[in-house]
Amino acid sequence: MADPAGAGRRMIAARMDHGHGTGPAAGGCGGADALGWFLADAAVVLLLAGAALGYALGLWASRGRSPWPVRRVLCWYAGLGCVGAALLGPLARAAREGFAAHMSAHLLLGMIAPLLLVLAAPVTLALRALPVRAARSLTRLLRRRAVRVITHPVVAAVLSAGGLWVLYTTALYPLMHASPLVHALVHAHVLLAGSLLTAALVGPDPDPHRASMVVRSAVLVAFIAAHSVLAKWLYAHPPDGVGRADGEAGAQLMYYGGDAVDVVLIVLLFSGWYATTRPRGRVRSGSGAGA
C-alpha cells in the first residue's frame, strides 16, 4: 500500500520508542518486545493452522452426508487467507507503521474475512461432522442466553462499531502499536465482532432466534452510517501520531472499502428475504396470503 507521504510514518516511528516495526526476524532491540511480537505471530499461525485443519476434518468426517457446496470451502480458506494477510507478512508489517496500510489490514480483518468465514457456514459443518451427542452439546451451547445476547444484531453492531470508535478516538490506537498484547487483543476483537455482526445479519448457519428483517435492516443501516461517519471524522481528526496525508488516505480507504463490503451485506440481506418470500405453488396469479 503506497503511503502518499512518509510524514505520518516518521511521526509514528518517532512516537513508538522501540521494538515495533521490526518484525520478529529483525528483533534486535528490546528483547521483551521482540519476544512479544514473535509470540503474537506464532499464535496467529497456530490459530490459522487449527482453523484450516478443523474445517478439513469437518469435511472428512461428514463425507458420507449430502455434498457440501464447494463455494463454502473456498470461502473458508479465502477468509483464513485474508486473516493471514492482515496479521502476518508485508502488509501486517506496514500496518504497524502507516495508517493507510493499517486501514487496509483492518478492512481485510474486520469486514472481508468475517464475511467469507461466516459464508463458509462453519457451525453447520460442525453439526454435520460431530457425533450426535457432541452435536447436541454444541446446539445447547449456542442456545445459551449469553450466546443469544451477543449474537443479537444490536449487541453485535455496538461491539463492532463501538470498538472502532474507541480504537480511533482514544489513546488505544498508539497503545496498540506499542504493546504486542494490546495489538493482539484489538485484532481479536475486530475479527470476532465483525464475524458476530455478519453472522447475526446474513449468516447461513442456523440461528434459532434470528432477529426480524426490520431489525436487521435497521442495524445494518445504522452500522453503515456509523462506519462512514467515523471514516469522515478520521479524515479531519486522524489518531495521535498519524500524519495528515496518511490519515486522509486511510480514512478514504475506510469509507469506500467499507462501502463495497456494506453493499455486499445489503445484497445478502435482501437475497435472504427474497428466498424466504418465494411464492409457493403456481406463480403468476395471486400467490396466497401475502400482504
Place this chain on the structure above:
Amino acid sequence: MSSAATGAGGEAGPGVEQRAGDRGSRRAVASGFLFGCGIAASMIDLFVFHLGLQWHHFYDLSTPEVALAADGVFHALGWFITVWGLFLLADVRRRGDVPWRRWTGAVIAGVGAFQLFDGVVNHKVLGIHQIRYHVDLLPYDLAWIGSAALLVLIGTAILWRTRPAPAAG
C-alpha cells in the same frame, strides 16, 4: 384483504387476478420509487458530483458534526434503498409481468423527489452541504430545485397515464 383474495380456493377468478395485479403494480411503483431515490442519493452524487465535476469533496472542514452524522445516515440509506428497490423489482418479476413504463415513471419521480428533498432540506434548511462552493449559489439552487420539481412532475404524469384500470366492483 388477503383472506378475500385466497377465498376463491385455487380457482383464480378475475377478482383474484385483479387483486394480484394491483399488488404487483403497487410493488412495482414502490420498487421504482425506492430505486430512484437510492440512485439519486448514492450514485448520482458519487459519480457526477464527486468524481465527475469534482464540485463536492470528501469532507470540508466547515461541516458541522450534526451535518456529518446526517450525511452518514443518508449515505447508508441511499445504498440500502437502491438494493431494496432492485429486489422488489425481482419480486414483481417472478410473480408476473413487470409494468415497465410504470416502473420507469416511478424511478423518475423517485430521483426528482430525492433531489427536491436534498435541494430544499439538506442544502437550504439543514445546510449539510451545498451544490458548489465559492460561487453565487442562486442559479445553482434554482436549477437544482427546478429540475427536481420537473422530474417529479414527469414521473407523476407517467404514473398517472399508466395507472391500472379501476377494479370492477
